[in-house]
Amino acid sequence: EDGGINVEGLCWYAKKNLLMMGFRTPLIKGRPFILPIRLKKPSGNWSLNNLEILPLIILAVENEQGIRTLSYDSKRREFFVVVGNATSSSKAPFHLYSWNGNLKGSVRHIDNVLFHRKMKVEGMTYGTVKGRGALIFVDDGGGYQILWDDDPRLS
Numbered sequence: 001e002d003g004g005i006n007v008e009g010l011c012w013y014a015k016k017n018l019l020m021m022g023f024r025t026p027l028i029k030g031r032p033f034i035l036p037i038r039l040k041k042p043s044g045n046w047s048l049n050n051l052e053i054l055p056l057i058i059l060a061v062e063n064e065q066g067i068r069t070l071s072y073d074s075k076r077r078e079f080f081v082v083v084g085n086a087t088s089s090s091k092a093p094f095h096l097y098s099w100n101g102n103l104k105g106s107v108r109h110i111d112n113v114l115f116h117r118k119m120k121v122e123g124m125t126y127g128t129v130k131g132r133g134a135l136i137f138v139d140d141g142g143g144y145q146i147l148w149d150d151d152p153r154l155s
Contacts, residue, residue: 008122009034009070009081013101017042018054020079022067025086030064031105032083033057059083059105065092069124073135076154080135081107082121094121096147098154110153119143 009022013036021035036054044050059067059081066086072079079101084094094115097107115121115137123138133149147154 006066009067011070011072011079013072013079014074020070020072022070022081024066024068027064027066027086028056028058031058031061032065032067032086033059033105034067034070055103057103057105059097059099059107061095061097061107061109063092064090065095068094068121069137071124071126071135073126075126075133075149080110080124082124082137084121093117094119113147113153115145116143119145121145 005026006024007021008024011020013020017039019037019039021037023033023035034057036057038052038054040050040052061083064086065083067081068084069082070079079099081097081099082094083097085092096110096113098110099107119139120141121137122140125136127134127136129146135147137145
């Protein structure tokens with residue numbers, strides 16, 4: 001919060017050999033961004049010589065919110081991004097967006113997905129629960145929330 005870097009979203013985009021880093025802070029002109037890092041030679045070492053930093057992607061979200069978690073859904077071929085308060089003094093609520101990977105950072109707000117007021121979303125992944133596909137959200141207090149694969153809000 002004092003000028004440092006806070007990466008809270010991190011996911012692997014296998015189709016393009018990219019490590020996607022989503023920043024909670026800092027923001028760029030009040031917006032969060034993703035830093036894609038390409039692994040040049042997938043069979044090679046994870047060394048500086050084998051990494052290529054690509055241009056930042058600034059996401060078109062509102063209210064000076066930072067990225068709290070980031071996940072790629074290979075079934076839908078899109079990323080899901082949860083944004084929330086960028087700093088502890090902010091009271092911005094958490095919101096869920098989908099992003100198709102476009103370089104302009106255009107996103108789609110997933111309407112009517114609400115998180116409990118005490119839930120601070122810290123992680124998200126796609127998984128299967130009792131045979132049903134779902135987005136699973138977790139917080140740092142042990143809580144969780146499930147958004148089922150067939151939920152029309154995800155369409």
